[in-house]
Amino acid sequence: MKAGELALDRRRARWSCAIVALVSTLATSWLAGAPLAGVPPSGCTSIAAIPVATSIQYGAAIQTIFINFNGMGMGCADCHTTLGGTVFPSGGLDLDPVDSPSPYVNLINVPSFDAPELTYVVPGHPEQSLLFQKVNCDTPGEQARMPLDNYGGGLSPEQQALIYDWIAAGAPVGTTNTIFRGTFDVRGFDH
Numbered sequence: 001m002k003a004g005e006l007a008l009d010r011r012r013a014r015w016s017c018a019i020v021a022l023v024s025t026l027a028t029s030w031l032a033g034a035p036l037a038g039v040p041p042s043g044c045t046s047i048a049a050i051p052v053a054t055s056i057q058y059g060a061a062i063q064t065i066f067i068n069f070n071g072m073g074m075g076c077a078d079c080h081t082t083l084g085g086t087v088f089p090s091g092g093l094d095l096d097p098v099d100s101p102s103p104y105v106n107l108i109n110v111p112s113f114d115a116p117e118l119t120y121v122v123p124g125h126p127e128q129s130l131l132f133q134k135v136n137c138d139t140p141g142e143q144a145r146m147p148l149d150n151y152g153g154g155l156s157p158e159q160q161a162l163i164y165d166w167i168a169a170g171a172p173v174g175t176t177n178t179i180f181r182g183t184f185d186v187r188g189f190d191h
Helices: 003-032 058-068 130-136 148-153 157-168
Strands: 042-044 137-139
Touching: 058 157, 130 137, 130 157
Parallel strands: none
Antiparallel strands: 042 137
8 A cells, every 4th residue: 555545544534533523422412411521430441450560651652552552553643633733633632643743732731622620631640630531441531431432442451551650650751760659559440
């Protein structure tokens, strides 16, 4: 496949994501009568048995999940993109490093577009971070688990644990530098 065809296929996938996300959001809001904001997370994947990652490079680990979480070129940025400023990103969150120098600035201490009382990433507090809730729980604090409809096979428990550990370590833009974090720390929502 030529580079131009690959770029066109990726744009088609992103447009499909945007349409599915819009329809799903409208249907969820209409059927429920109200957004799910503030609902305690439930139906969460247990990450308790996954070894704690103590050295995590944001660009190599976390941002890679955003652009290619399944090793087949599918990532969060397929839907969470502005396509170079031509569309509104799904959920108002742009995770596409092509659109913005780093999706990092769109996450840290930034209120959710759909539920401003929730914050995407609260450094040091994954349990308060909507990003972790959205990738880890069937019913997060707002709307539905991401990737929506298990797009691309979804995130593995190891990837979910990596996001948890990165946030717990302060969500740095560089590399986490946790001198000590006990393996006895409770991780995740379902224990």
